[in-house]
Amino acid sequence: MTAPLVSLKGLRVAFDEQLALRGIDLDVAPGESVGLVGESGCGKSVTWLAALGLLPGRATVSGSVKLDGQELLHARPNVLDRVRGGRIAMIFQDPASSLNPVHRIGKQIIEALRLHRGMDGPQARAEAKRLLDQVGIPDAARRLDAWPHELSGGQNQRVMIAIALAGRPELLVADEPTTALDVTIQAQILTLLQELRKDTGMALVLISHDLGVVADSCERVCVMYAGRIVEQAPSARLFEAPAHPYTRGLLGALPPLHGPRRKLSAIPGGVPEPWAMPPGCAFAPRCSMHVSACDAAVPEQVGLGRGHRASCIRATLTVTQDQAAYA
């Protein structure tokens, strides 16, 4: 594997003494696309907000976040300001409220161009127009003078993407970029992100609660549960042979596209609250394969070959069973 572009090691975040992230280890290679999946509150967004130093002051962050070997955690503000938008850009869930309502679209794009590419005046405006063209906004020249409230949600998300592209980042973190949008627009935005990744060669981290979204757009998927990555694998492999019971539960909750109709299975129970985490595996109380050893200690990640890893003491067993079933 090539040297990672971004490398998170033991990343922990606590809000008012309550741990929200319990040690995230994650590498993103240059140009790679990684999906981060899990239910709301599992820490997918917090991971990347913490990595870029965007969490509010009451959050305590520890561990390590390295970009090309340079430590970002608790780095000086001027270092972070150059990284944010310049090397790692981020777009967010609700495009309508993520754009400043009192600045025109063009101004908000040009601000990023000025910060990261030193552009100004007509040159910056021309580049901003090109970016709007690139993200598929019709009549870009006129849209530069529009206000965010004059555009639709999908168009605003395209503007957000244009702002993110303005700094020519090496990694784009898209935090639930389509959750607030209509289904048809969702697909367009995801396709756009794929095309842009192909054209620019930047890496993409796609955060979503929707396994389907991630499976289509990412080469590799990380499944998060209660502040940890519990399983990661190449997308196809994860869907073929999920090793962690939580992942299996998530897949069981997806309606199948082919074959006979079946009852969707829900995972019983709920995510444990941060102040009531079980001592062992956080998923153990809801797990159908639970044995007493699960409660002893937090399970280590087990390598299952071909980049597939899972934090479950019974992972090898489930995978072997699956492979036997497929054989």
Added chain:
Amino acid sequence: MIRFLGSRLLRAAITIIMVVTFAFIVLRLSGDPAQIIMGADAPPEAVDAFRTAWGLDQPLLLQYFHYFGAILQGDLGRSMRDGRDAIVLVAERIPATLALTIPALVIKLGLGIPAGITAALYRNSFIDRAVMLLAVAGFTVPSFVLGLLLVLVFAVQLGWLPSGGQESWRHAILPIITMGVGGAAVLARFTRSAMLEVLGQPYIRTASAKGVPWRRVVWGHALPNAAIPTVTIIGFMVGSLIAGAVVVESVFSWPGVGRLLVVAVANRDLAVVQCILLLVAATMVTANLVVDLLYGLLDPRLRNQPKRAAGVA
């Protein structure tokens, strides 16, 4: 734009008419000016003569129409006390009042807004708590109490400044501080909460995420948004430049519009009271009109008839 301005002007006119009418009715229901001005032991014939001279013997409705008709012709009546035009009497006092209220406004803005912004930026820190403690104290203490307190300390105890009157600029210091502190406290609290509200918005996170330095995030992204609600309060402050000093002028015996109002009400000097109230209503309404126009300037979402972009993404 024209339609917007037209409807606002119409509303402003209605507000002023209501204030004038209300003042007219209340003043006449709350005591007989003839009796008060002539004194309790004046002979009844003299009181009757006074009533006839000022038209107070006519039916109320007729008096109202006369009064209103006169206003429309620019005649605001004469003082029943010294017979001069009420407007002249009031106009004489305006510079004295503005000499207090304008510097006080400068203090309110210059102290309140930076204090509120600082408190918001250092939320829950020592600075925030200190500013908020002072602000709560500043706006819960009534101005006459603060005024008397300042007099006690700086005039009586220390003897640095005079306690009342209008002989020199030094006489203005205590009343200006009294008014400025209370207003600054209100503005500090308001600015702080407006800033906190804005700083929690997703677009502030977006600005940070695209690498805008924090200072620029505050000045370029947060302040223009926080200014929108704050302008309302500032509008009220500007609107009360003329009549906002009633209590303070009384405490410090400052011969401004406020004290004239107190004296005129006590004397039932109808024309003078009505003239002041009309002036107060007019300034307040004008300030509000300006605030409405500023809203449009500050917030593109409030400009009329936004042309929604056609089509979806």
